[in-house]
Amino acid sequence: MLNATDRDAVNQGLHPLTFGSGPKGETTMRVRDKIFGGVLVASLATVLNVAGAGAGAASSAPLTSALVTPVEASAHTASVSARTATAAATPLVFDVNGTFTDGGSARPVISDVNDILTVDMSSQHRPTATGVVINSDTILVTFPDDATYSAKLQAPNTIRWSNGSTWQKLNLVRVPDVGEETRLVATSILNSAGFAVGRVTTVVDWRCNHDHTVSGQTPGAGTLAVPGTAVNLTIGVLPTGGQCP
Secondary structure, three states: OOOHHHHHHHHHOEEEEEOOOOOOOOOEEEEEEEEEOOEEEEEEOOOEEEEOOOOOOOOEEEEOOOOOOOOOOOOOOOOHHHHHHOOOOOOOOOOOOEEEEOOOOOOOEEEEEOOEEEEEOHHHOOOOEEEEEEEOOEEEEEOOOOOEEEEEEEOOOEEEEOOOOEEEEOOOEEOOOOOOOEHHHHHHHHHHOOOEEEEEEEEEOOOOOOOOEEEEEEOOOOOEEOOOOEEEEEEEEOOOOOOOO
16 A cells, blocks of 8 residues: 555645636546656546637537556655656657647647646747647647547557547758758759758848858758748848949
8 A cells, every 4th residue: 555655645646627618518637646666657637529620610520538457656666756757758659749730830749758748839929828738649638728639649640639620740951051052052952952942132231251152041950840831041242343343
């Protein structure tokens, strides 16, 4: 049996999550993070009835998860804080860390640290969402400006939310540095890396450092971007009339 100290530590690990109202009313779930002998066990206190993917109203889609029986700690195991530090994260069907697309302009960025999810929604000027990993192919995310929703992970790199919407992970690559190159060479370098040339602007370089060469690029060199992204170039030219030394 657990001693009083371990029971108190477990009870302090209870974090209630409340679902938004839907066709079936409000559903409350508790995710209980228990650490026993270095093993992280996420126990669901209820059967989940959730819907949507943070995109607004959606139909209900039930998600059922069986409770997990924890392994009891012995009286001689390490402290709860020490066991927490060694907890193993749940292996997922694919690595959810990275940037996703919903097929539109949204570029949510997910971070998974030991089964705790953070979703940067700043591309849509929305607040950061948070969630948890339920099992290897199921996550639960709370959007503070909307509600809490479930999603299924499907290889390769797809998140299917319970309202039918889909997020696809983007394979980002770094934009090459084309500074000081001619327009022709810069175009060749960008195309070879999978990028396109966007708007090209010519400016007079009064410092006389560029003679029909690239003086600037957007996105900048080294920036992670989606293949096919258009890179805008600024071409510097020398002032006329022999104004350079």
